[in-house]
Amino acid sequence: MLGSINHSSTLSILLYPLSPKPGCCSSRKLNVRTHPWEKSVEKSVKLRTMVVGCKIENQEMGLQASERLYLGMDFGTSGARYALIDKQGTIHAEGKREYPNYMKEDSLDWALSWKTTLFSLLEDVPVHLRPLVASISLDGTSATTLIIDSKTGEPLARPYLYNESCPDALPLVKSIAPVNHTVCSGSSTLCKLVSWWNNDDSDKKSTMLLHQADWLLWLLHGQLGVSDYNNALKVGYDPEADSYPDWLLSQPYAQLLPMVKAPGTSIGHLKGDIRTQFAGFSEDCIVCTGTTDSIAAFLAARATKPGKAAVSYGVHYCQSNYRQASFCYNSVCKIIRVTSLGSTLAIKLLSTTRIEDARYGVYSHRLDDKWLVGGASNTGGAVLKENFSDEQLEKLSEHINPMEASPLDYYPLKSVGERFPVANPKMEPRLHPRPESDVEYLHGILESIARIEAKAYVLLKDLGATQVNEVFTAGGGAKNDKWTKIRERVLGLPVSRATQTEAAYGAALLALKGCQ
Numbered sequence: 001m002l003g004s005i006n007h008s009s010t011l012s013i014l015l016y017p018l019s020p021k022p023g024c025c026s027s028r029k030l031n032v033r034t035h036p037w038e039k040s041v042e043k044s045v046k047l048r049t050m051v052v053g054c055k056i057e058n059q060e061m062g063l064q065a066s067e068r069l070y071l072g073m074d075f076g077t078s079g080a081r082y083a084l085i086d087k088q089g090t091i092h093a094e095g096k097r098e099y100p101n102y103m104k105e106d107s108l109d110w111a112l113s114w115k116t117t118l119f120s121l122l123e124d125v126p127v128h129l130r131p132l133v134a135s136i137s138l139d140g141t142s143a144t145t146l147i148i149d150s151k152t153g154e155p156l157a158r159p160y161l162y163n164e165s166c167p168d169a170l171p172l173v174k175s176i177a178p179v180n181h182t183v184c185s186g187s188s189t190l191c192k193l194v195s196w197w198n199n200d201d202s203d204k205k206s207t208m209l210l211h212q213a214d215w216l217l218w219l220l221h222g223q224l225g226v227s228d229y230n231n232a233l234k235v236g237y238d239p240e241a242d243s244y245p246d247w248l249l250s251q252p253y254a255q256l257l258p259m260v261k262a263p264g265t266s267i268g269h270l271k272g273d274i275r276t277q278f279a280g281f282s283e284d285c286i287v288c289t290g291t292t293d294s295i296a297a298f299l300a301a302r303a304t305k306p307g308k309a310a311v312s313y314g315v316h317y318c319q320s321n322y323r324q325a326s327f328c329y330n331s332v333c334k335i336i337r338v339t340s341l342g343s344t345l346a347i348k349l350l351s352t353t354r355i356e357d358a359r360y361g362v363y364s365h366r367l368d369d370k371w372l373v374g375g376a377s378n379t380g381g382a383v384l385k386e387n388f389s390d391e392q393l394e395k396l397s398e399h400i401n402p403m404e405a406s407p408l409d410y411y412p413l414k415s416v417g418e419r420f421p422v423a424n425p426k427m428e429p430r431l432h433p434r435p436e437s438d439v440e441y442l443h444g445i446l447e448s449i450a451r452i453e454a455k456a457y458v459l460l461k462d463l464g465a466t467q468v469n470e471v472f473t474a475g476g477g478a479k480n481d482k483w484t485k486i487r488e489r490v491l492g493l494p495v496s497r498a499t500q501t502e503a504a505y506g507a508a509l510l511a512l513k514g515c516q
Protein backbone atom coordinates (compact mmCIF):
# COMPACT_ATOMS: atom_id res chain seq x y z
CA MET A 1 0.00 0.00 0.00
CA LEU A 2 2.74 2.40 0.88
CA GLY A 3 4.36 3.77 -2.20
CA SER A 4 6.56 6.70 -3.02
CA ILE A 5 4.84 9.15 -5.27
CA ASN A 6 7.02 10.40 -8.08
CA HIS A 7 6.64 14.10 -8.48
CA SER A 8 7.54 15.96 -11.62
CA SER A 9 9.74 18.73 -10.35
CA THR A 10 9.25 18.14 -6.68
CA LEU A 11 10.95 16.23 -3.95
CA SER A 12 9.82 12.63 -3.90
CA ILE A 13 8.83 11.87 -0.33
CA LEU A 14 7.31 8.63 0.89
CA LEU A 15 3.89 9.92 1.88
CA TYR A 16 0.84 7.78 2.23
CA PRO A 17 -0.46 4.40 1.18
CA LEU A 18 -2.21 4.97 -2.08
CA SER A 19 -5.14 2.65 -2.28
CA PRO A 20 -5.46 1.33 -5.88
CA LYS A 21 -9.23 1.35 -5.56
CA PRO A 22 -10.93 4.65 -6.38
CA GLY A 23 -10.83 6.47 -3.06
CA CYS A 24 -11.67 9.94 -1.92
CA CYS A 25 -8.23 11.22 -2.45
CA SER A 26 -5.91 8.34 -3.05
CA SER A 27 -5.78 8.63 -6.80
CA ARG A 28 -4.40 12.14 -6.77
CA LYS A 29 -0.70 12.81 -6.95
CA LEU A 30 0.25 14.81 -3.91
CA ASN A 31 2.36 17.66 -5.16
CA VAL A 32 4.81 18.71 -2.51
CA ARG A 33 6.58 21.95 -3.37
CA THR A 34 10.28 21.71 -2.62
CA HIS A 35 12.40 24.33 -0.94
CA PRO A 36 16.18 24.33 -0.67
CA TRP A 37 15.95 23.39 2.98
CA GLU A 38 13.89 20.27 2.20
CA LYS A 39 16.73 18.84 0.10
CA SER A 40 19.12 19.23 3.02
CA VAL A 41 16.66 17.65 5.47
CA GLU A 42 16.01 14.74 3.12
CA LYS A 43 19.75 14.27 2.68
CA SER A 44 20.38 14.21 6.41
CA VAL A 45 17.45 11.82 6.96
CA LYS A 46 18.85 9.55 4.19
CA LEU A 47 22.31 9.87 5.70
CA ARG A 48 21.00 8.79 9.06
CA THR A 49 19.05 5.97 7.50
CA MET A 50 22.26 4.84 5.82
CA VAL A 51 24.01 5.05 9.17
CA VAL A 52 21.21 3.08 10.80
CA GLY A 53 21.18 0.54 7.99
CA CYS A 54 24.90 -0.25 7.96
CA LYS A 55 27.11 -1.78 10.68
CA ILE A 56 28.20 0.82 13.16
CA GLU A 57 31.78 0.32 14.41
CA ASN A 58 31.65 2.97 17.07
CA GLN A 59 29.69 1.52 20.04
CA GLU A 60 28.44 4.96 21.04
CA MET A 61 27.20 5.61 17.49
CA GLY A 62 25.72 2.09 17.38
CA LEU A 63 23.75 2.75 20.52
CA GLN A 64 22.76 6.20 19.18
CA ALA A 65 21.71 4.79 15.81
CA SER A 66 19.70 1.90 17.15
CA GLU A 67 18.10 3.89 19.94
CA ARG A 68 16.58 6.74 17.97
CA LEU A 69 13.71 8.33 19.89
CA TYR A 70 10.72 10.38 18.74
CA LEU A 71 9.29 13.29 20.71
CA GLY A 72 5.58 14.15 20.57
CA MET A 73 3.94 17.04 22.42
CA ASP A 74 0.24 17.68 22.94
CA PHE A 75 -1.02 21.20 23.58
CA GLY A 76 -4.52 20.41 24.81
CA THR A 77 -7.13 22.58 26.45
CA SER A 78 -6.16 22.12 30.06
CA GLY A 79 -2.40 21.61 29.75
CA ALA A 80 0.44 20.19 27.68
CA ARG A 81 2.19 16.83 27.69
CA TYR A 82 5.12 15.13 26.01
CA ALA A 83 5.85 11.50 25.17
CA LEU A 84 9.24 10.15 24.04
CA ILE A 85 8.97 6.83 22.21
CA ASP A 86 11.21 4.47 20.24
CA LYS A 87 10.47 2.76 16.94
CA GLN A 88 8.68 -0.02 18.78
CA GLY A 89 6.33 2.45 20.41
CA THR A 90 7.82 2.00 23.87
CA ILE A 91 7.60 5.14 26.00
CA HIS A 92 11.00 6.15 27.37
CA ALA A 93 9.90 9.35 29.07
CA GLU A 94 6.73 11.40 29.44
CA GLY A 95 5.59 14.39 31.38
CA LYS A 96 3.06 17.18 31.59
CA ARG A 97 2.82 20.86 32.43
CA GLU A 98 -0.08 23.13 33.35
CA TYR A 99 -0.29 26.37 31.36
CA PRO A 100 1.07 29.31 33.39
CA ASN A 101 -1.40 32.20 33.72
CA TYR A 102 0.36 35.18 32.18
CA MET A 103 -1.82 38.26 31.90
CA LYS A 104 -1.59 40.87 29.10
CA GLU A 105 -3.75 43.94 29.71
CA ASP A 106 -6.93 42.31 31.00
CA SER A 107 -6.75 38.89 29.40
CA LEU A 108 -4.59 35.78 29.45
CA ASP A 109 -1.44 35.97 27.30
CA TRP A 110 -1.98 32.56 25.72
CA ALA A 111 0.90 32.86 23.24
CA LEU A 112 3.41 33.50 26.03
CA SER A 113 1.87 30.71 28.10
CA TRP A 114 2.13 28.19 25.26
CA LYS A 115 5.69 29.28 24.37
CA THR A 116 6.78 29.01 28.00
CA THR A 117 5.16 25.58 28.29
CA LEU A 118 6.86 24.40 25.07
CA PHE A 119 10.26 25.29 26.49
CA SER A 120 9.37 23.78 29.87
CA LEU A 121 8.49 20.48 28.19
CA LEU A 122 11.82 20.54 26.28
CA GLU A 123 13.53 21.20 29.61
CA ASP A 124 11.72 18.20 31.09
CA VAL A 125 13.05 15.80 28.43
CA PRO A 126 15.79 13.86 30.29
CA VAL A 127 19.19 15.26 29.27
CA HIS A 128 20.69 11.80 28.64
CA LEU A 129 17.93 10.99 26.14
CA ARG A 130 18.02 14.27 24.20
CA PRO A 131 20.90 13.20 21.87
CA LEU A 132 18.76 10.23 20.78
CA VAL A 133 15.80 12.36 19.70
CA ALA A 134 15.59 12.01 15.92
CA SER A 135 12.45 14.07 15.35
CA ILE A 136 9.82 16.18 17.05
CA SER A 137 6.16 16.88 16.29
CA LEU A 138 3.23 18.29 18.20
CA ASP A 139 -0.54 18.79 18.12
CA GLY A 140 -2.67 21.73 19.17
CA THR A 141 -6.33 22.51 19.64
CA SER A 142 -8.12 22.73 16.34
CA ALA A 143 -9.01 26.16 14.89
CA THR A 144 -6.97 27.92 17.59
CA THR A 145 -5.82 30.83 15.45
CA LEU A 146 -2.96 33.33 15.64
CA ILE A 147 -2.48 36.36 13.41
CA ILE A 148 1.23 37.02 13.39
CA ASP A 149 3.83 39.42 11.96
CA SER A 150 5.12 37.55 8.89
CA LYS A 151 8.61 39.02 9.48
CA THR A 152 9.08 38.34 13.19
CA GLY A 153 6.52 35.61 13.89
CA GLU A 154 5.22 37.67 16.81
CA PRO A 155 1.43 37.56 17.44
CA LEU A 156 -0.29 40.84 16.39
CA ALA A 157 -3.51 40.12 18.25
CA ARG A 158 -4.67 37.83 21.01
CA PRO A 159 -5.15 34.23 19.78
CA TYR A 160 -8.68 33.08 18.93
CA LEU A 161 -9.22 29.85 20.90
CA TYR A 162 -10.63 26.63 19.42
CA ASN A 163 -14.15 27.07 20.78
CA GLU A 164 -14.38 30.83 20.26
CA SER A 165 -17.13 31.85 17.85
CA CYS A 166 -17.06 34.87 15.50
CA PRO A 167 -20.67 35.03 14.28
CA ASP A 168 -20.07 38.52 12.85
CA ALA A 169 -18.04 36.93 10.03
CA LEU A 170 -20.48 34.09 9.33
CA PRO A 171 -22.67 35.86 6.73
CA LEU A 172 -19.62 36.84 4.66
CA VAL A 173 -18.06 33.37 4.96
CA LYS A 174 -21.36 31.75 3.93
CA SER A 175 -21.51 34.08 0.93
CA ILE A 176 -18.18 32.82 -0.47
CA ALA A 177 -18.05 29.15 0.63
CA PRO A 178 -20.08 26.19 -0.69
CA VAL A 179 -23.33 25.47 1.18
CA ASN A 180 -22.77 23.85 4.60
CA HIS A 181 -18.98 23.82 4.09
CA THR A 182 -16.91 23.20 7.24
CA VAL A 183 -15.91 26.88 7.37
CA CYS A 184 -19.60 27.85 7.69
CA SER A 185 -19.41 27.67 11.46
CA GLY A 186 -18.77 30.63 13.75
CA SER A 187 -15.90 28.76 15.42
CA SER A 188 -14.12 27.99 12.13
CA THR A 189 -10.65 29.39 11.56
CA LEU A 190 -11.92 31.24 8.49
CA CYS A 191 -14.59 33.07 10.52
CA LYS A 192 -11.86 34.11 12.96
CA LEU A 193 -9.64 35.33 10.10
CA VAL A 194 -12.48 37.27 8.43
CA SER A 195 -13.55 38.78 11.75
CA TRP A 196 -10.01 39.98 12.41
CA TRP A 197 -9.62 41.23 8.83
CA ASN A 198 -12.84 43.27 9.03
CA ASN A 199 -12.40 44.59 12.55
CA ASP A 200 -8.71 45.18 12.98
CA ASP A 201 -7.54 48.45 11.48
CA SER A 202 -3.84 47.59 11.76
CA ASP A 203 -1.56 47.38 8.73
CA LYS A 204 -2.34 44.03 7.10
CA LYS A 205 0.61 43.89 4.71
CA SER A 206 3.13 41.77 6.62
CA THR A 207 0.70 39.48 8.44
CA MET A 208 0.16 35.75 8.39
CA LEU A 209 -2.28 33.24 9.86
CA LEU A 210 -0.93 30.28 11.82
CA HIS A 211 -2.64 27.70 13.98
CA GLN A 212 -1.44 27.05 17.53
CA ALA A 213 0.49 23.92 16.49
CA ASP A 214 2.05 25.68 13.47
CA TRP A 215 3.25 28.59 15.57
CA LEU A 216 4.75 26.37 18.29
CA LEU A 217 6.52 24.26 15.66
CA TRP A 218 7.87 27.43 14.05
CA LEU A 219 9.54 28.24 17.35
CA LEU A 220 11.44 24.96 16.90
CA HIS A 221 12.24 24.87 13.17
CA GLY A 222 12.21 28.53 12.23
CA GLN A 223 10.35 28.15 8.89
CA LEU A 224 7.48 30.64 9.14
CA GLY A 225 4.20 29.92 7.35
CA VAL A 226 3.90 26.13 7.37
CA SER A 227 0.78 24.24 8.48
CA ASP A 228 -0.68 20.75 8.02
CA TYR A 229 -3.89 19.70 6.31
CA ASN A 230 -5.60 18.76 9.58
CA ASN A 231 -5.08 22.14 11.19
CA ALA A 232 -5.78 23.93 7.89
CA LEU A 233 -9.14 22.20 7.33
CA LYS A 234 -11.18 24.80 9.19
CA VAL A 235 -9.65 27.76 7.34
CA GLY A 236 -10.91 26.14 4.13
CA TYR A 237 -8.01 24.02 2.86
CA ASP A 238 -9.23 21.10 0.75
CA PRO A 239 -7.21 18.00 1.78
CA GLU A 240 -8.66 16.02 -1.11
CA ALA A 241 -7.55 18.49 -3.79
CA ASP A 242 -4.48 19.25 -1.67
CA SER A 243 -4.93 22.95 -2.25
CA TYR A 244 -6.87 25.99 -1.14
CA PRO A 245 -10.07 26.35 -3.21
CA ASP A 246 -10.38 29.19 -5.70
CA TRP A 247 -13.27 30.75 -3.78
CA LEU A 248 -10.81 31.27 -0.91
CA LEU A 249 -7.71 32.20 -2.94
CA SER A 250 -9.69 34.99 -4.59
CA GLN A 251 -10.24 36.73 -1.23
CA PRO A 252 -8.05 39.69 -0.18
CA TYR A 253 -6.90 37.90 2.98
CA ALA A 254 -5.72 34.80 1.05
CA GLN A 255 -2.21 36.25 1.29
CA LEU A 256 -2.21 35.40 5.01
CA LEU A 257 -2.76 31.68 4.48
CA PRO A 258 0.13 29.33 5.37
CA MET A 259 1.63 26.68 3.10
CA VAL A 260 0.10 23.25 3.85
CA LYS A 261 1.82 19.88 4.07
CA ALA A 262 0.80 16.45 5.26
CA PRO A 263 1.03 15.89 9.02
CA GLY A 264 4.36 14.35 9.99
CA THR A 265 6.32 15.95 7.14
CA SER A 266 9.90 17.01 7.86
CA ILE A 267 10.12 20.80 7.77
CA GLY A 268 13.57 21.55 9.05
CA HIS A 269 16.16 20.87 11.70
CA LEU A 270 15.75 21.88 15.32
CA LYS A 271 17.08 25.45 15.41
CA GLY A 272 20.58 26.00 16.73
CA ASP A 273 19.46 28.47 19.42
CA ILE A 274 17.01 25.87 20.75
CA ARG A 275 19.80 23.26 20.83
CA THR A 276 21.94 25.75 22.69
CA GLN A 277 19.20 26.58 25.18
CA PHE A 278 18.34 22.90 25.75
CA ALA A 279 21.70 21.15 25.55
CA GLY A 280 21.84 17.67 24.22
CA PHE A 281 19.50 17.65 21.23
CA SER A 282 21.47 16.58 18.16
CA GLU A 283 21.98 18.81 15.15
CA ASP A 284 20.28 16.26 12.90
CA CYS A 285 17.07 16.31 14.96
CA ILE A 286 14.27 17.26 12.60
CA VAL A 287 10.95 18.98 13.29
CA CYS A 288 7.83 17.75 11.50
CA THR A 289 4.41 19.20 10.78
CA GLY A 290 1.78 18.41 13.38
CA THR A 291 -1.95 17.83 13.60
CA THR A 292 -4.91 18.66 15.87
CA ASP A 293 -5.28 17.26 19.38
CA SER A 294 -8.21 14.98 18.68
CA ILE A 295 -6.50 13.48 15.62
CA ALA A 296 -3.35 12.90 17.66
CA ALA A 297 -5.58 11.17 20.22
CA PHE A 298 -7.05 9.03 17.43
CA LEU A 299 -3.56 8.07 16.23
CA ALA A 300 -2.59 7.16 19.80
CA ALA A 301 -5.73 5.09 20.31
CA ARG A 302 -4.96 3.05 17.20
CA ALA A 303 -1.42 2.16 18.28
CA THR A 304 -1.39 -1.08 20.17
CA LYS A 305 1.61 -2.89 21.61
CA PRO A 306 4.35 -3.60 19.03
CA GLY A 307 3.91 -6.93 17.37
CA LYS A 308 0.16 -6.52 16.95
CA ALA A 309 -0.99 -5.07 13.70
CA ALA A 310 -2.41 -1.63 14.29
CA VAL A 311 -2.76 1.05 11.75
CA SER A 312 -1.45 4.45 12.65
CA TYR A 313 -1.39 7.01 9.91
CA GLY A 314 -1.57 4.52 7.12
CA VAL A 315 1.17 2.26 8.34
CA HIS A 316 1.23 -0.29 11.10
CA TYR A 317 3.83 -1.55 13.50
CA CYS A 318 5.04 -5.06 13.28
CA GLN A 319 7.81 -6.79 15.15
CA SER A 320 10.20 -8.12 12.52
CA ASN A 321 12.17 -11.04 14.00
CA TYR A 322 11.83 -9.44 17.43
CA ARG A 323 14.37 -6.79 16.51
CA GLN A 324 13.42 -3.30 15.57
CA ALA A 325 9.73 -2.79 14.97
CA SER A 326 9.63 -1.37 11.52
CA PHE A 327 7.07 0.42 9.49
CA CYS A 328 5.18 -2.11 7.47
CA TYR A 329 2.32 -1.56 5.13
CA ASN A 330 -1.24 -0.80 5.84
CA SER A 331 -3.58 -3.43 7.19
CA VAL A 332 -7.11 -3.50 8.44
CA CYS A 333 -7.49 -2.42 12.02
CA LYS A 334 -10.64 -2.75 14.07
CA ILE A 335 -10.10 0.55 15.87
CA ILE A 336 -12.08 2.82 13.62
CA ARG A 337 -14.22 4.76 16.05
CA VAL A 338 -12.62 6.85 18.78
CA THR A 339 -14.19 9.23 21.30
CA SER A 340 -11.71 11.67 22.82
CA LEU A 341 -13.02 12.46 26.31
CA GLY A 342 -10.79 15.42 27.07
CA SER A 343 -11.87 18.90 28.05
CA THR A 344 -14.19 18.53 25.08
CA LEU A 345 -15.91 15.54 23.48
CA ALA A 346 -14.37 14.93 20.06
CA ILE A 347 -15.53 12.01 17.92
CA LYS A 348 -13.60 10.47 15.04
CA LEU A 349 -14.92 7.68 12.85
CA LEU A 350 -12.77 6.18 10.10
CA SER A 351 -14.70 6.21 6.83
CA THR A 352 -14.09 5.76 3.13
CA THR A 353 -16.57 8.51 2.39
CA ARG A 354 -16.03 12.16 3.19
CA ILE A 355 -18.92 13.87 5.00
CA GLU A 356 -19.24 17.61 5.61
CA ASP A 357 -22.29 19.37 7.04
CA ALA A 358 -21.75 22.57 9.00
CA ARG A 359 -25.42 22.56 10.02
CA TYR A 360 -24.47 19.89 12.56
CA GLY A 361 -20.76 20.69 12.97
CA VAL A 362 -19.76 17.57 11.01
CA TYR A 363 -16.57 17.57 8.96
CA SER A 364 -14.00 15.08 7.67
CA HIS A 365 -10.30 15.17 8.36
CA ARG A 366 -8.03 13.36 5.94
CA LEU A 367 -6.15 10.33 7.29
CA ASP A 368 -3.95 8.87 4.53
CA ASP A 369 -6.37 7.63 1.88
CA LYS A 370 -9.40 7.62 4.20
CA TRP A 371 -11.43 10.15 6.18
CA LEU A 372 -11.95 10.78 9.85
CA VAL A 373 -15.57 11.85 9.99
CA GLY A 374 -16.75 13.55 13.16
CA GLY A 375 -16.94 16.72 15.12
CA ALA A 376 -16.18 18.30 18.44
CA SER A 377 -18.74 19.16 21.07
CA ASN A 378 -18.14 21.80 23.73
CA THR A 379 -19.38 19.36 26.34
CA GLY A 380 -16.84 17.16 28.09
CA GLY A 381 -14.27 17.22 30.85
CA ALA A 382 -14.07 21.00 31.12
CA VAL A 383 -17.49 20.96 32.82
CA LEU A 384 -16.34 18.21 35.16
CA LYS A 385 -13.14 20.14 35.98
CA GLU A 386 -15.25 23.18 36.85
CA ASN A 387 -17.20 21.20 39.45
CA PHE A 388 -14.81 18.50 40.69
CA SER A 389 -11.10 17.86 41.18
CA ASP A 390 -9.66 14.73 39.56
CA GLU A 391 -9.51 13.14 43.03
CA GLN A 392 -13.18 13.93 43.68
CA LEU A 393 -14.09 12.49 40.28
CA GLU A 394 -12.38 9.25 41.25
CA LYS A 395 -13.94 9.08 44.73
CA LEU A 396 -17.47 10.03 43.68
CA SER A 397 -17.41 7.72 40.65
CA GLU A 398 -16.83 4.74 42.98
CA HIS A 399 -20.36 5.26 44.36
CA ILE A 400 -22.12 5.45 40.97
CA ASN A 401 -24.14 2.45 39.81
CA PRO A 402 -23.53 2.65 36.04
CA MET A 403 -26.31 0.19 35.28
CA GLU A 404 -28.90 2.56 36.70
CA ALA A 405 -30.03 5.39 34.38
CA SER A 406 -29.79 8.89 35.88
CA PRO A 407 -33.10 10.77 35.81
CA LEU A 408 -31.22 14.06 35.43
CA ASP A 409 -31.31 15.58 31.96
CA TYR A 410 -28.50 18.09 31.50
CA TYR A 411 -26.69 19.66 28.59
CA PRO A 412 -23.27 20.10 30.27
CA LEU A 413 -21.51 23.14 28.77
CA LYS A 414 -18.96 25.42 30.43
CA SER A 415 -20.32 28.45 28.60
CA VAL A 416 -22.89 29.41 25.97
CA GLY A 417 -22.45 27.77 22.56
CA GLU A 418 -22.32 24.26 21.08
CA ARG A 419 -20.48 23.07 17.94
CA PHE A 420 -21.58 19.40 17.48
CA PRO A 421 -23.85 17.42 17.16
CA VAL A 422 -25.86 20.65 17.28
CA ALA A 423 -24.13 23.69 15.81
CA ASN A 424 -25.71 26.46 17.89
CA PRO A 425 -23.49 29.30 19.15
CA LYS A 426 -26.37 30.43 21.38
CA MET A 427 -27.03 27.11 23.14
CA GLU A 428 -27.23 27.62 26.90
CA PRO A 429 -25.65 25.24 29.44
CA ARG A 430 -28.24 23.13 31.32
CA LEU A 431 -27.01 21.81 34.67
CA HIS A 432 -30.05 22.23 36.91
CA PRO A 433 -31.69 21.04 39.10
CA ARG A 434 -28.60 20.14 41.12
CA PRO A 435 -29.35 17.32 43.58
CA GLU A 436 -28.08 17.34 47.16
CA SER A 437 -25.83 14.38 46.46
CA ASP A 438 -22.64 15.06 44.49
CA VAL A 439 -22.64 11.41 43.42
CA GLU A 440 -26.05 11.86 41.79
CA TYR A 441 -24.95 15.18 40.27
CA LEU A 442 -21.82 13.61 38.76
CA HIS A 443 -23.84 10.63 37.57
CA GLY A 444 -26.25 13.02 35.83
CA ILE A 445 -23.43 14.91 34.11
CA LEU A 446 -21.61 11.75 32.96
CA GLU A 447 -24.86 10.22 31.67
CA SER A 448 -25.89 13.45 29.91
CA ILE A 449 -22.51 13.63 28.13
CA ALA A 450 -22.97 9.97 27.13
CA ARG A 451 -26.38 10.84 25.65
CA ILE A 452 -24.74 13.63 23.58
CA GLU A 453 -22.12 11.12 22.40
CA ALA A 454 -24.89 8.68 21.41
CA LYS A 455 -26.73 11.41 19.54
CA ALA A 456 -23.51 12.26 17.70
CA TYR A 457 -22.94 8.69 16.56
CA VAL A 458 -26.56 8.37 15.37
CA LEU A 459 -26.16 11.63 13.44
CA LEU A 460 -22.98 10.40 11.74
CA LYS A 461 -24.73 7.16 10.78
CA ASP A 462 -27.72 9.09 9.40
CA LEU A 463 -25.32 11.24 7.34
CA GLY A 464 -23.89 8.10 5.76
CA ALA A 465 -20.76 7.39 7.82
CA THR A 466 -19.53 3.82 8.24
CA GLN A 467 -21.59 1.80 10.73
CA VAL A 468 -19.26 0.24 13.26
CA ASN A 469 -19.81 -1.70 16.44
CA GLU A 470 -17.17 -0.71 18.96
CA VAL A 471 -15.94 2.54 20.47
CA PHE A 472 -12.44 3.17 21.80
CA THR A 473 -11.82 6.01 24.21
CA ALA A 474 -8.89 8.42 24.49
CA GLY A 475 -8.38 11.46 26.72
CA GLY A 476 -8.63 12.03 30.45
CA GLY A 477 -12.13 10.61 30.74
CA ALA A 478 -10.99 7.22 29.43
CA LYS A 479 -9.71 6.35 32.90
CA ASN A 480 -13.20 6.39 34.42
CA ASP A 481 -14.46 2.80 34.26
CA LYS A 482 -17.91 3.72 35.63
CA TRP A 483 -18.29 6.31 32.85
CA THR A 484 -17.24 3.69 30.34
CA LYS A 485 -20.02 1.40 31.59
CA ILE A 486 -22.58 4.23 31.49
CA ARG A 487 -21.53 4.95 27.90
CA GLU A 488 -21.81 1.27 26.95
CA ARG A 489 -25.36 1.22 28.29
CA VAL A 490 -26.36 4.51 26.60
CA LEU A 491 -24.58 3.80 23.28
CA GLY A 492 -25.63 0.15 23.23
CA LEU A 493 -22.11 -0.73 22.07
CA PRO A 494 -18.92 -2.18 23.61
CA VAL A 495 -16.75 0.70 24.81
CA SER A 496 -13.12 0.25 25.84
CA ARG A 497 -10.14 2.31 26.80
CA ALA A 498 -7.49 2.53 24.11
CA THR A 499 -4.08 1.15 24.95
CA GLN A 500 -2.67 4.64 24.49
CA THR A 501 -5.00 7.43 25.54
CA GLU A 502 -2.71 10.47 25.36
CA ALA A 503 -2.59 12.70 22.27
CA ALA A 504 1.12 13.28 22.96
CA TYR A 505 1.70 9.62 22.03
CA GLY A 506 -0.07 10.23 18.72
CA ALA A 507 2.14 13.27 18.09
CA ALA A 508 5.20 11.09 18.78
CA LEU A 509 3.94 8.65 16.13
CA LEU A 510 3.86 11.61 13.73
CA ALA A 511 7.46 12.43 14.62
CA LEU A 512 8.36 8.79 13.97
CA LYS A 513 6.54 8.89 10.64
CA GLY A 514 8.42 12.04 9.70
CA CYS A 515 11.65 10.10 9.98
CA GLN A 516 10.65 7.28 7.64
Ligand SMILES: Nc1ncnc2c1ncn2[C@@H]1O[C@H](COP(=O)(O)OP(=O)(O)O)[C@@H](O)[C@H]1O
Pocket residue numbers: 075076077078079341342343344380381382383384385390393394397474475476477479480483
Ligand atom coordinates in the same frame (compact mmCIF):
# COMPACT_ATOMS: atom_id res chain seq x y z
N1 LIG B 1 -11.65 10.12 36.74
C1 LIG B 1 -12.10 10.95 35.80
N2 LIG B 1 -13.33 10.78 35.27
C2 LIG B 1 -13.79 11.60 34.30
N3 LIG B 1 -13.09 12.64 33.80
C3 LIG B 1 -11.85 12.83 34.28
C4 LIG B 1 -11.29 12.01 35.30
N4 LIG B 1 -10.03 12.49 35.57
C5 LIG B 1 -9.83 13.57 34.77
N5 LIG B 1 -10.93 13.77 34.01
C6 LIG B 1 -11.14 14.87 33.08
O1 LIG B 1 -10.22 14.77 32.00
C7 LIG B 1 -10.04 16.07 31.46
C8 LIG B 1 -8.61 16.21 31.01
O2 LIG B 1 -8.43 15.28 29.97
P1 LIG B 1 -7.34 15.62 28.86
O3 LIG B 1 -7.40 14.58 27.82
O4 LIG B 1 -6.07 15.92 29.55
O5 LIG B 1 -7.99 17.00 28.33
P2 LIG B 1 -7.40 18.11 27.34
O6 LIG B 1 -6.15 17.58 26.73
O7 LIG B 1 -8.52 18.30 26.36
O8 LIG B 1 -7.18 19.29 28.19
C9 LIG B 1 -10.37 17.06 32.55
O9 LIG B 1 -11.39 17.94 32.09
C10 LIG B 1 -10.84 16.22 33.71
O10 LIG B 1 -11.99 16.76 34.32
Ligand SMILES: O=C(CO)[C@H](O)[C@H](O)COP(=O)(O)O
Pocket residue numbers: 076077140141142143162292293294295342343344345346374375376377
Ligand atom coordinates in the same frame (compact mmCIF):
# COMPACT_ATOMS: atom_id res chain seq x y z
O1 LIG C 1 -12.28 20.57 21.09
C1 LIG C 1 -11.16 20.83 20.70
C2 LIG C 1 -10.06 21.20 21.66
O2 LIG C 1 -9.72 20.09 22.43
C3 LIG C 1 -10.89 20.77 19.24
O3 LIG C 1 -11.92 21.42 18.62
C4 LIG C 1 -10.79 19.32 18.83
O4 LIG C 1 -9.49 19.12 18.47
C5 LIG C 1 -11.65 18.92 17.68
O5 LIG C 1 -11.21 19.48 16.50
P1 LIG C 1 -10.70 18.53 15.29
O6 LIG C 1 -11.81 17.54 15.05
O7 LIG C 1 -10.48 19.48 14.14
O8 LIG C 1 -9.46 17.85 15.79
